[in-house]
Amino acid sequence: MTDLPVLTAALGRYPGTARLLDGEIPSGRLRLDFEKVAPISKAFAPMVRSGKYQVSEMAIATFLMARAYDKPLVLLPVVLVERAQEAALLCRKNGPVQGPADLAGARIAVRAYSQTTGMWLRGSLAESFDVRADQQRWTTFEDAHVAEFQDPPWVSRAEKGQDLLGLLKSGEADAAIFGNDLPEDPDLRPVFPDPQAAGAAFQARHGFLPVNHLVVMRRDVVEADPDLVPEVLRMLKESGAAVRSRAELRPALALAIDYCAEQGLLPHRFTPEEAFAGLPASVP
Template structure:
């Protein structure tokens, strides 16, 4: 018997075969919601469990579990990247490295945005930079309604634009997402983002995961075999992808757990979680010996 699952999933090289039906299963069919950008699916999934299956940022997934939301997180990453190229300042800025962010105004879509979480952790580890030492401007509330911005963050005026505020000097720096603007008015605050990314990999041994796959908890509890088949479909779609380009994000507990563990540490240090969430929360838990 085939079960149709509603799904919110971005189109990537490694998910294209699944999205296009080139990889299929006799037990699972999909009804895909077209949501762009895919981040707009995160709050509906957290707050109403709108979909059976959904892509979700790792920081949002950690917050969702910490605040008791009925989702199950699969060890399936669909987006991973190094973060250093997403921290921008104006080309004519007097800042020369991230340590210069002390006392400066930093803009970000939301305080709990995963890219910002990774960057704050990287800056704290590498430069000892306390997030409270800068002033933060946010443009959206958190996907998890229970979380509120810290006292050192304020909401941008209605209708304000992140890059416009950076361009006119209202902000000293900005953290963007995957789409880094190709604009001569801006430069990365890391002098050499590639070298900084290499340092992260040398230290931690992995590329940071940005987005994972989650399912409604009731679905995972009702039919674990269906969830195992779902993971296999993501693996098959990854394996069917064009081998060109950057490596596909990891799948499997051992491959995903290091990113989850470090992200949980960073989230706790930054006050994003009421309590930590260990990697054992990933479905179906750590492999048995």
């Protein structure tokens, strides 16, 4: 019997990936060899910069930037993480920011300017409150996952020893964008008075929740054996992941591309169809 091809993979553990990670989804076509990466965001830069994995989770902003710089990745129509973003934007209870409109000209801290949560929030702020990214002063702590990207002029790097929470609590930042782990601090509150209502308004306006993490494969792997793609998709779907069609994912991709371009994250615009370059025609 011919040995099955082994694909190295990096995926986070979610309800939709747990069975796959635990080896409960058999395949007669391939074997996935998972590398433990925690947090999963640490897999994104190695995947973009050196193709470390053959299958990998990836933030949508990272992927779109990678596509713009022609990185050899193929996007699969799979959503691993999607959520409303508004609860991640915090300010001090006694600070100058009372609501989203007060962020015009504000100092905002975020892990990286290219962080996906920040991308969605900046886009929504510009769209709903006319608060644009280049009107604010951004402080960051990390480079983008895509090495070629340089932060725009309205972004500066935090000093050595500073941290996100410290900048916010000290007043050096008027607001800060956090990820999954929100600080439990009685002196802080969301910038949006009702984050759930704001998230619901975004979904009602656009018809979808903001997409955070997708799945990509290395282009050389797909070109060598395109039939591996539908098998990876089958395994993800049987595990419970949100496997969608290109058409279903198009609105989120289109808006994310617009937001990224407006915020200086892309060297040039492209279409959602171009985002799927390299995906076999057999995948709807």
